[in-house]
Structures are given as structure tokens and as C-alpha cells.
Amino acid sequence: MATRKNAPTGMHTGNDKWRLGHLHLIDSLKAGDPAVGGAIATYGNGVNDNRQSRHWIRAVQWMENILFSIGRHYVDDILVSRLTRDSNADLSVISETTRNIPRPVNDLLGRYIETNISLLTENRPRPRVTPKSGRAEDEDAAELSELVLEYLWEALKMPEKHREIARTILHCGVCWMETIWDEQLPRRITVPETEQEAQTPLPLGGGTVNLPIERQVPKLDENGNPVYTEQVEYGDVSAKIVSPFEMHLPVGHRWDDDEMPWVMREYYVAKDVLLDKFGNDSRKRGLTKAKGWHLDRLEDVGTYNVKNLPLWWWERLSDIVEGPGPSIYVGTPEQWEGYTVVRWFDRRPNPMWPRGRSIMLAGDEVIYDSPKEVGARAYDPRWPTRWHPYTRFVWEPMMGSMYGRSLVSKLLPKLKRVNAIDTTLIMWRRTVPIAMMVAPKGSQPVDDQWSARPGGVWEYDAQRTNGAEPRPIFAPEYPRSALEERATQIAEMESISGTEEILRGQRPTGVNSAAMINVLRKQALASRSPGLQSWDESLQLEGSHLLQEVIKNVRKDPRYADRIKVLANERKSALTIDEFSGMDVSDNVIVRVDTVSMALVSREARQARAVEVLQYAPALMPLPSGLRAALMEELGYDKEALLPQGAQITRVKRMLAWIRQGNYDRVVPLKYDDPYLFYDLIVQEIMDDAFYNLNEAQQHTLLGLADIYEQQIEMREQQALRLQQLAAGNGAEGEAPPPPQ
Numbered sequence: 001m002a003t004r005k006n007a008p009t010g011m012h013t014g015n016d017k018w019r020l021g022h023l024h025l026i027d028s029l030k031a032g033d034p035a036v037g038g039a040i041a042t043y044g045n046g047v048n049d050n051r052q053s054r055h056w057i058r059a060v061q062w063m064e065n066i067l068f069s070i071g072r073h074y075v076d077d078i079l080v081s082r083l084t085r086d087s088n089a090d091l092s093v094i095s096e097t098t099r100n101i102p103r104p105v106n107d108l109l110g111r112y113i114e115t116n117i118s119l120l121t122e123n124r125p126r127p128r129v130t131p132k133s134g135r136a137e138d139e140d141a142a143e144l145s146e147l148v149l150e151y152l153w154e155a156l157k158m159p160e161k162h163r164e165i166a167r168t169i170l171h172c173g174v175c176w177m178e179t180i181w182d183e184q185l186p187r188r189i190t191v192p193e194t195e196q197e198a199q200t201p202l203p204l205g206g207g208t209v210n211l212p213i214e215r216q217v218p219k220l221d222e223n224g225n226p227v228y229t230e231q232v233e234y235g236d237v238s239a240k241i242v243s244p245f246e247m248h249l250p251v252g253h254r255w256d257d258d259e260m261p262w263v264m265r266e267y268y269v270a271k272d273v274l275l276d277k278f279g280n281d282s283r284k285r286g287l288t289k290a291k292g293w294h295l296d297r298l299e300d301v302g303t304y305n306v307k308n309l310p311l312w313w314w315e316r317l318s319d320i321v322e323g324p325g326p327s328i329y330v331g332t333p334e335q336w337e338g339y340t341v342v343r344w345f346d347r348r349p350n351p352m353w354p355r356g357r358s359i360m361l362a363g364d365e366v367i368y369d370s371p372k373e374v375g376a377r378a379y380d381p382r383w384p385t386r387w388h389p390y391t392r393f394v395w396e397p398m399m400g401s402m403y404g405r406s407l408v409s410k411l412l413p414k415l416k417r418v419n420a421i422d423t424t425l426i427m428w429r430r431t432v433p434i435a436m437m438v439a440p441k442g443s444q445p446v447d448d449q450w451s452a453r454p455g456g457v458w459e460y461d462a463q464r465t466n467g468a469e470p471r472p473i474f475a476p477e478y479p480r481s482a483l484e485e486r487a488t489q490i491a492e493m494e495s496i497s498g499t500e501e502i503l504r505g506q507r508p509t510g511v512n513s514a515a516m517i518n519v520l521r522k523q524a525l526a527s528r529s530p531g532l533q534s535w536d537e538s539l540q541l542e543g544s545h546l547l548q549e550v551i552k553n554v555r556k557d558p559r560y561a562d563r564i565k566v567l568a569n570e571r572k573s574a575l576t577i578d579e580f581s582g583m584d585v586s587d588n589v590i591v592r593v594d595t596v597s598m599a600l601v602s603r604e605a606r607q608a609r610a611v612e613v614l615q616y617a618p619a620l621m622p623l624p625s626g627l628r629a630a631l632m633e634e635l636g637y638d639k640e641a642l643l644p645q646g647a648q649i650t651r652v653k654r655m656l657a658w659i660r661q662g663n664y665d666r667v668v669p670l671k672y673d674d675p676y677l678f679y680d681l682i683v684q685e686i687m688d689d690a691f692y693n694l695n696e697a698q699q700h701t702l703l704g705l706a707d708i709y710e711q712q713i714e715m716r717e718q719q720a721l722r723l724q725q726l727a728a729g730n731g732a733e734g735e736a737p738p739p740p741q
Contacts, residue, residue: 021250065409117163132587156238158239165393173404193229245314301340340362347387349379357369557581675713678705
């Protein structure tokens with residue numbers, strides 16, 4: 001690609017800088033400049049065309065892992081056949097020879113892969129959102145965030161996607177989830193249909209008066225039920241799996257820190273799909289040049305030969321045939337015509353672009369380039385550390401590398417050795433005869449004719465043969481050491497993958513107690529804890545990203561409100577909402593996930609622990625509330641499980657929230673209030689340092705409430721004292737007379 005004439009002054013204008021990945025230099029190019037597309041395309045083409053690049057080398061290893069897992073253990077034979085043809089395009093002797101070598105396939109990887117997928121995903125994550133403070137309004141917002149995550153978990157089909165991510169990291173070591181607000185994603189909302197009414201009834205006196213004022217009223221069917229209609233809008237939260245074949249990263253040691261100035265994803269798509277996605281009504285949807293969109297360039301996008309890219313292997317997996325077959329190159333031709341490569345480039349915030357930058361390329365044409373005031377597509381000033389939409393999942397982190405090591409890469413050397421041993425065993429059975437006959441000197445067949453037909457009679461003279469007779473000689477046994485090595489290799493595969501019988505759901509022999517099962521399970525998972533913790537951290541970050549996108553972009557979406565109401569009822573929660581907006585979450589986006597602790601404890605052990613808690617619950621109640629909370633949390637339960645609960649606690653928290661919000665008209669003491677409980681909690685609020693941050697009206701309201709409930713306590717104690725004195729006096733004066741004699 002030729003050097004652009006409008007390259008910035010003082011910058012290296014040669015393609016070498018782009019090809020080497022110095023893409024941070026495009027900061028000097030203005031938004032939408034065609035030179036931006038040329039720079040990014042130059043880098044991508046340089047990496048993809050170089051067969052010795054790190055991207056190609058990794059892709060080859062990943063494909064070998066994937067092909068082994070689907071039963072194709074000898075794909076290199078295809079390459080041999082292509083390289084060993086003679087001038088007449090006939091297969092050479094080398095290929096003919098390799099065809100005679102047995103190719104045993106020990107399809108053992110499935111048992112190790114599926115067990116580890118189950119370990120990562122068998123327990124559904126229970127996201128807990130940490131409130132910004134202990135105030136009731138923040139606790140409500142945090143509970144609302146949890147319900148939003150539960151809704152998104154179902155709507156975005158996250159369990160299925162996480163199983164696919166787990167399968168990918170087991171084969172490739174690393175995978176990404178892209179969480180973003182997609183402006184082109186259609187969002188279908190079902191709402192009641194309305195119709196215009198010419199008159200508006202207003203109550204007046206004992207009846208109603210119809211005024212000629214038009215209004216919108218719900219439309220009803222013949223049975224009086226509302227008629228619903230479907231509205232299609234554009235823009236929704238999106239969660240997409242991004243394979244390592246599609247990701248380009250700069251050379252660096254750590255993920256998502258200052259060493260990573262940019263990140264790029266490329267994927268293969270048909271050109272007509274792009275045109276259909278953006279459509280003719282793109283201007284109506286706000287996709288204008290002022291907002292960074294250059295959709296007029298889509299017509300100039302050319303097709304791309306994906307067969308030259310490592311990405312082709314990923315595309316080939318979409319319809320590859322599992323198991324051994326003649327070739328992995330058989331495919332449908334429509335996949336390779338009229339397609340192009342789309343690249344999303346995200347740039348870290350920097351002095352020239354304080355909010356970062358996002359660029360979308362189709363081929364080498366810039367389709368979207370975010371303006372400076374908009375910044376990167378995932379950036380928000382409230383969370384300045386997030387500038388790209390990707391969450392990384394990794395199986396086994398490698399020191400000093402952004403990538404991870406996969407489980408299959410560790411198992412393949414062992415599996416290849418098992419296949420090799422089985423090859424020698426098959427060859428031994430083919431070449432070594434079952435038995436041979438040794439004929440002593442002097443013996444001969446009948447009629448002096450040798451024949452291979454069975455039933456032949458041998459004649460020999462014992463004197464001539466010195467008493468020797470024909471006898472069979474059996475072949476030597478297959479070396480026992482080879483069979484022992486085979487068993488050792490499989491045992492080492494079991495150890496590497498961590499698929500002990502306790503993790504496969506099998507109870508070890510002689511183990512019956514739940515406590516012992518729990519101990520064995522913890523021992524089996526001891527070496528797996530870092531991987532499980534890394535999985536949980538990725539889930540937590542993913543949940544935070546989902547909440548951030550909801551807060552930024554969702555406004556009065558009835559889908560959220562309807563589903564949250566159902567989930568709140570299932571939880572038996574007191575949270576009620578009429579409408580939902582992302583702002584209701586109030587920046588409560590710190591997510592905690594506990595799949596690790598759930599994986600470390602078996603179901604039987606949890607049941608045994610619950611029985612023990614029930615046995616000792618009466619002894620826990622006399623303890624101070626803080627100590628009870630600490631003990632319950634140590635046992636793995638909610639720390640508030642044995643603390644006072646109920647309507648009184650909820651009401652006093654609400655009253656404190658209303659005071660902080662300035663809704664003084666709702667703060668009305670009732671005769672049903674427990675003055676002791678209310679007084680204690682209000683005094684705690686007054687004694688807190690945050691009391692001095694309240695305004696004068698809020699402070700006076702709290703002090704006034706404390707006085708009211710203190711008076712109620714005094715009145716109750718005085719009344720109780722009078723009743724006690726009255727009862728004592730009645731007992732002395734009204735002593736029952738002695739029974740008659």
C-alpha cells in the first residue's frame with residue numbers, strides 16, 4: 001500500500017511503522033481520514049500475510065488442538081499428500097507408504113474437556129452487587145442491579161455463551177466477551193396500543209362533563225382486554241463471544257494496563273450483510289457523519305480473500321465435519337465470494353484523544369471514526385479505566401504474556417504418545433505371525449510336496465531326526481513395558497486435567513460421610529483454585545460492564561420493568577418499580593460472584609452444614625448481633641440471616657432514606673412503631689460521622705424523631721411500672737381467704 005500524502009509532519013511515513021504495530025501514531029490523523037484505514041489495514045495485512053508471525057503460529061497450534069478434539073488426529077497427512085505429488089499430479093511413494101501405516105485414534109479428550117466445562121459452569125453465578133453505602137436507597141439500587149443482571153443473564157443467553165467460552169479457553173487458552181451497546185441491534189418492545197379519543201371526561205359535581213380535548217387512550221378488543229403492538233427500535237445491550245483467531249493485540253506483557261495502547265478485533269462478513277445491517281434508514285437512526293459514520297463508503301468496499309488469513313481457519317470451523325475424513329478443505333464456495341474483513345480498532349485515552357477512540361473498517365475503508373467529544377465506544381467519564389468492550393477469560397495464565405495456555409496443549413503430547421504406542425501394537429499384530437512350525441532335519445511332507453493347505457501330514461524318522469519332531473514356535477509377547485507406558489500416559493492426562501473421580505460425580509470407595517466428600521473435593525480442587533478465581537474475576541468484570549452499559553443507554557424500557565417485577569416476586573423482595581431506567585441503578589456496579597466457593601463445597605457437604613446450623617441456632621441467638629453476623633458469614637451464609645428482620649426494620653430504614661432525600665412529609669411516627677428499635681437505629685444514625693454532612697433540616701428531623709420515640713419509651717416504661725405496682729398491691733390486699741375447715 002502506498003504511503004498517504006497527508007501523513008502528519010515529523011512522523012515516520014513509511015509503512016514499516018504501521019506494519020510493526022505502532023498504531024498509536026494515528027492519533028495525529030483527524031477523525032474519518034482515509035489514511036487511518038490505510039494504516040490499520042497495513043498492520044492487519046502485514047501480520048496476516050506473514051506465515052512466521054506470532055498470530056499465524058498461535059493459530060496453527062489452536063487448530064491442532066481443535067482438530068484433535070473432533071477426532072482428526074492425522075491432518076498432517078493431507079499436507080504431505082499436497083507436497084509429495086509428482087509432475088503428473090500423482091501421489092508419490094511417500095504418500096502410498098503412509099497410507100499403509102495404521103492410524104489409531106484415541107478420542108480421550110472429550111472426557112477431560114467436558115468435565116472441566118462442567119466444573120466452571122455447573123453452578124450458576126449468583127452476582128451480588130455491593131451498595132455504595134449502607135443507606136436504604138443504595139441498598140435498593142444494589143438489589144435492583146442484581147435483578148437487572150438476572151434479567152440480562154436470561155435475555156442474553158449467558159449460560160450457553162459461558163459454556164462456549166469455557167470450551168474455547170480449554171482449546172486455545174484465551175477467549176474474550178465483547179459487552180457493548182450496539183446501535184444497530186434491533187430491539188423489539190411490546191406495548192399497549194393506543195387510539196385517539198376526541199373527548200376527555202372530567203368529574204364535576206355529582207357527574208362527569210365531556211370536554212373537547214383529544215387524548216390517547218388504550219385500545220381494547222371486544223372482550224375489553226388491551227390490544228398490544230410490537231415496536232421495533234434500534235440499540236440494545238450486546239454480549240458476543242470473540243475467539244482468539246479474531247483478536248489482534250500489541251506486543252506487551254499484561255492485559256488491560258498501560259502497556260496495551262490499543263486492541264483490535266477482525267471478523268469475516270458478507271458485504272451485502274453489512275449493507276443490510278446499516279440499511280437505507282441509517283440517517284433516521286442518527287448514523288450521520290457528524291456522529292462519526294461514513295456509510296457512503298460501504299459501496300467502495302472490495303471483497304477479501306480470507307484464505308490468506310489465519311481467520312480462515314476460524315471460519316472453516318463453522319461447517320467442518322467431525323471425525324476422520326478425506327480432507328478438511330472441503331467447504332461451500334458461497335462462503336468465500338463477496339465477503340470482506342471488518343475490523344474494530346479501540347485506542348486507549350491519551351492526551352490527544354482524552355476519551356479514547358474507536359474506528360470501524362470494512363476492508364481498508366473507514367466506516368466509523370468516533371469524534372473527540374464522543375471518544376471510545378466503551379468509554380464513560382464515570383468509569384475512566386474502561387475504554388474497550390472486551391472481558392478476557394483465560395485458562396492458565398502464562399508469565400509475561402497476555403495469552404494463556406490451554407489444557408489441550410498440555411494433553412496432546414501424552415495423547416500422541418498413546419496413539420504411537422497403539423500404532424506399534426497394531427503393526428505387531430499385523431507382522432508377527434501367530435506361530436511357526438520348526439521341522440527337524442530329516443523330516444519331509446507326504447509325497448514330497450510342500451503345500452499351504454491345512455491338514456497336511458508330516459513324516460519323519462525318529463532315528464534320522466535323533467528323536468526330534470516338528471513343533472510350533474510362538475511369537476514373543478508384545479513388550480509389557482510399552483503397555484505400562486500407555487497406562488502411565490493416560491494416568492498423567494487424568495492428573496493434568498484434574499478429572500479425579502470425585503470431580504466426575506463418582507463417590508470414592510469407602511467414603512460415605514458428607515464431610516469427607518467435602519475434604520476430598522477440596523483436595524482435588526486445590527490446584528484448580530487459581531483458574532476458578534480467574535474465571536470468577538472475569539465474570540465479575542463482565543457483570544460490571546453489563547451494568548455500566550445499562551446505566552449509560554437504557555431509558556424507560558418496559559422489558560426490564562416487567563421482568564424485574566417477576567424476579568422480585570420470586571425473591572420475595574419488597575422492591576417495587578413502575579418504570580425502569582438505567583439511572584435507577586445509581587452507579588452500583590461493583591459485582592461479586594461466588595462460583596469458586598460453591599465449587600469447593602459439594603451439595604452433600606452443604607446439606608450437612610445446614611443441619612449443623614439448625615442444631616446450634618438457639619445457642620447463637622443470645623450472642624451480640626455483630627458476632628452473630630460474623631459467624632454466619634464465616635459459615636458461608638448471609639451475614640444478616642440471624643439478625644432482626646421484618647417490617648419494623650424495613651420501615652425505619654425507609655424513614656432514614658426519606659430524611660436524606662428530603663421527603664419529610666412521609667416521615668410520620670405511627671403508634672404501631674416499636675419505639676425501642678426505632679430509637680436505637682435513629683441514635684446510631686445520629687452518632688455516625690455522616691450526621692454532620694446532613695443539612696440543618698435533616699439533623700433537626702432526626703433529633704426530633706429520637707425525642708418522640710424516647711418519650712414513647714418512657715411512657716411505656718411508666719405504664720409497665722404502674723401495672724406492676726398495681727399487680728403487687730392487688731396481690732397483698734386481695735389475698736384469698738383460707739379454705740373452710
